Amino acid sequence: xxxxxxxxxxxxxxxxxxxxxxxxxxxxxxxxxxxxxxxxxxxxxxxxxxxxxxxxxxxxxxxxxxxxxxxxxxxxxxxxxxxxxxxxxxxxxxxxxxxxxxxxxxxxxxxxxxxxxxxxxxxxxxxxxxxxxxxxxxxxxxxxxxxxxxxxxxxxxxxxxxxxxxxxxxxxxxxxxxxxxxxxxxxxxxxxxxxxxxxxxxxxxxxxxxxxxxxxxxxxxxxxxxxxxxxxxxxxxxxxxxxxxxxxxxxxxxxxxxxxxxxxxxxxxxxxxxxxxxxxxxxxxxxxxxxxxxxxxxxxxxxxxxxxxxxxxxxxxxxxxxxxxxxxxxxxxxxxxxxxxxxxxxxxxxxxxxxxxxxxxxxxxxxxxxxxxxxxxxxxxxxxxxxxxxxxxxxxxxxxxxxxxxxxxxxxxxxxxxxxxxxxxxxx
Numbered sequence: 001x002x003x004x005x006x007x008x009x010x011x012x013x014x015x016x017x018x019x020x021x022x023x024x025x026x027x028x029x030x031x032x033x034x035x036x037x038x039x040x041x042x043x044x045x046x047x048x049x050x051x052x053x054x055x056x057x058x059x060x061x062x063x064x065x066x067x068x069x070x071x072x073x074x075x076x077x078x079x080x081x082x083x084x085x086x087x088x089x090x091x092x093x094x095x096x097x098x099x100x101x102x103x104x105x106x107x108x109x110x111x112x113x114x115x116x117x118x119x120x121x122x123x124x125x126x127x128x129x130x131x132x133x134x135x136x137x138x139x140x141x142x143x144x145x146x147x148x149x150x151x152x153x154x155x156x157x158x159x160x161x162x163x164x165x166x167x168x169x170x171x172x173x174x175x176x177x178x179x180x181x182x183x184x185x186x187x188x189x190x191x192x193x194x195x196x197x198x199x200x201x202x203x204x205x206x207x208x209x210x211x212x213x214x215x216x217x218x219x220x221x222x223x224x225x226x227x228x229x230x231x232x233x234x235x236x237x238x239x240x241x242x243x244x245x246x247x248x249x250x251x252x253x254x255x256x257x258x259x260x261x262x263x264x265x266x267x268x269x270x271x272x273x274x275x276x277x278x279x280x281x282x283x284x285x286x287x288x289x290x291x292x293x294x295x296x297x298x299x300x301x302x303x304x305x306x307x308x309x310x311x312x313x314x315x316x317x318x319x320x321x322x323x324x325x326x327x328x329x330x331x332x333x334x335x336x337x338x339x340x341x342x343x344x345x346x347x348x349x350x351x352x353x354x355x356x357x358x359x360x361x362x363x364x365x366x367x368x369x370x371x372x373x374x375x376x377x378x379x380x381x382x383x384x385x386x387x388x389x390x391x392x393x394x395x396x397x398x399x400x401x402x403x404x405x406x407x408x409x410x411x412x413x414x415x416x417x418x419x420x421x422x423x424x425x426x427x428x
Contacts, residue, residue: 044056044058044091044092045057045058045059045070045088045089045090045091046089046091047059047068047080047085047087047088048085048087048088048089049080049084049086050084050085050086050285050286050287055072055078055080056072057070057071057072057073057078058071059088059253059274060077060253061252061254062250062252063079065081066081066083066234067080067081067082068080068081068082068085082234082250082282082285083234083282083284083285083286084285084286085282085285086281086282086285086287086289087279087281087282088279088280088281088282089278089279090274090277090279090280093241093275093277093278094241095241095242095243095278096130096240096241096242098114098148098149098242098243100148100149101147101211101212102115102116102147102148103115103116103117103145103146103147103148104145104146104148104150104244105125105127105137105142105144106144106145106146106162106163107137107141107142107143107262107264108141108143108224108226108227108263109227109247109262109264109294110237110245110247110263110294111245111246111247111248111262111264112243112244112245113127113129113131113132113135113137113245114129114130114148114240114242114243114244115128115129115244116128116193117191117193117211118134118192118193119191119192119193120139120190120191120192123138123139123140124136124137124138124139125137125138125139125142125191129244130240130241130242130244130276131238131240131241131242131244131246131272131276132244132246132270132271132272133271135270137264137265138265139223140223140224141224141225141227141264141265142219142224143162143163143219143224144161144162144217144219145162145216145217146158146159146215147179147211147214147215147216154177154178154180154181154215154216155215157177157181157215158215158216159216161175161177161216161218162217162218169185169218169221170220171220171221171222172220172222173185173186173187173201173220174186174187174188174198174218174219174220175217175218176188176196176198176209176214176216177214177215177216177217177218178213178214178215179213179214179215181215184198184200184207184209185201185202186198186199186201186202186207187199187201187220188217188219189206192211193211194210194211194212195208195209195210195211196208196209196210196211196214196217197209227263227264229343230263230284230343230345231345232284232347233284234249234250234282234283234284234285235249235250235263235282235283236248236249236250236260236281236283237280237281237282237292238258238272238277238279238280239278239279239280239281240272240276240277240278241276241277242276246262246270246272247263247283248260248261248263248266248270249266253274256274256275257271257272257273258271258272258274258277259272260272286427287426287427287428288348288425288426288427289330289424289425290332290340290342290403290405290424290425291313291331291424292312292330293342293343295310295340295341295342296341296342296343296402297340297341298310298339298340299337299338299339300334300335300337300339301337302335302336302337302414303409303413304413304414304415305335305415305416308334308335308418310332310333310334310335310340311332311333312332313329313330313331313332314333315359315418315420316333316334316335316358316418316419317333317335317358317359321333321358321420321422322420323354323355323356323357323358323390323420324356324388324389324390326354326390326422328354328420328422328423329423330423330424330425331353331420331421331422331423331424332405332420332421332424333418333420333421334407334419334420334421335407335414335418335419336366336407336408336409336410336414336417336419337407337408337409337414338405338406338419339404339405339406340404340405340406341402341403341404341405342403342405343401343402344397344400344401344402344426345401346398346399346400346401347428348397348398348400348426348427348428349396349397349426349427350394350396350397350398350427351372351377351393351394351395351396351397351403351425351426351427352392352393352394352423352425352426352427353392353393353422353423353424353425354390354391354392354393354421354422354423355368355380355383355391355393355419355420355421355422356383356388356389356390356391356419356420356422357383357384357385357388357416357417357419358419358420359416363415363416364384364415364416364417364418364419365382365383365384365409365410365412365417366382366383366407366408366417367379367380367381367382367383367407367408367410368380368383368391368393368405368406368407368419368421369405369406370395370403370404370405370406371403371404371406372395372397372400372402372403373400373401373402374402374404377395377396377397378393378395380393382410383419390422403426405421405424407419
């Protein structure tokens with residue numbers, strides 16, 4: 001037998017001395033609601049729009065027309081076209097600590113998944129990830145993996161091994177790097193959580209290697225299937241609490257889960273729990289920051305200065321992108337000489353950026369140049385003082401298929417030639 005109780009709203013009202021309902025309950029309810037809203041502010045989303053305005057609220061879904069449905073604190077629902085969004089920050093997310101023994105898997109198209117190997121079944125590698133749970137990745141879409149945490153000499157070598165452009169190593173061989181910095185060519189035959197079997201090219205036998213001693217693995221270039229070129233459709237790049245990166249086409253947002261077709265396997269759908277998302281960047285919208293894209297070509301060299309590879313949304317020497325004390329959330333940090341090329345596909349009308357030297361020292365002299373389809377569009381002249389105000393760049397790129405950003409050392413020694421492209425972006 002199920003007991004039921006009659007409901008009466010009078011039971012929840014506080015009568016005054018004359019027996020009439022008072023406003024005390026109303027004030028108490030409003031106070032509790034206010035506290036709840038303040039507590040939930042730290043878990044809300046911050047939506048950055050192309051015009052530098054921001055909208056705060058809870059993202060409830062996405063319409064079939066590609067509009068985000070954002071529930072605001074006022075109770076109103078804002079509908080924001082995805083192409084007008086630059087980024088969505090999920091406030092209150094705490095970073096997820098990565099345990100020793102995990103790996104970061106580098107996929108074609110710029111995605112990165114952090115997790116652990118379960119096993120391989122033929123051409124499929126079974127993984128356990130924090131951002132998307134258990135999943136399978138085809139070896140033909142995988143560049144390789146590095147062991148975490150990345151630290152010291154072996155960590156730098158592992159990054160270089162996996163990220164080096166195709167052509168440096170034998171295209172038919174996998175390369176295994178151990179934690180002492182030694183490399184072994186061959187063919188990876190089997191992978192499990194604890195072991196790797198390598199058919200060693202020089203020893204002509206299968207050599208078992210403990211995953212614990214592996215710093216990184218680069219899979220054979222020839223074994224990778226090329227991805228179809230990006231046609232400029234709107235995509236999202238999701239960064240997880242564990243710093244995993246998933247790039248793909250957003251399908252729907254439902255019951256606290258984001259459904260995405262990843263670029264490395266567009267026939268599948270990944271389900272990502274909103275609690276695991278720290279940041280979402282939108283690619284292919286009305287404003288495209290170049291730091292959100294992977295360069296199609298990169299050439300860098302130094303003379304006296306130590307090598308300082310380019311960094312996205314950070315200075316080449318570390319820290320935030322700053323020019324004369326002005327800070328930029330997006331940008332590219334480089335050191336002369338540097339040349340970075342990006343694919344535009346003729347989809348944008350204008351390139352904009354602030355440029356200048358990085359750091360606080362007095363050394364350094366560089367020249368910034370912008371090329372569109374190998375035609376010079378802009379040259380800054382010699383820039384010498386890091387304290388000088390940022391130089392604004394605004395040039396037409398209508399019809400341009402490839403844009404190239406160059407920084408040279410102005411013909412002198414390259415000490416102190418760290419430079420920043422602040423808010424480098426293209427606009428439709």
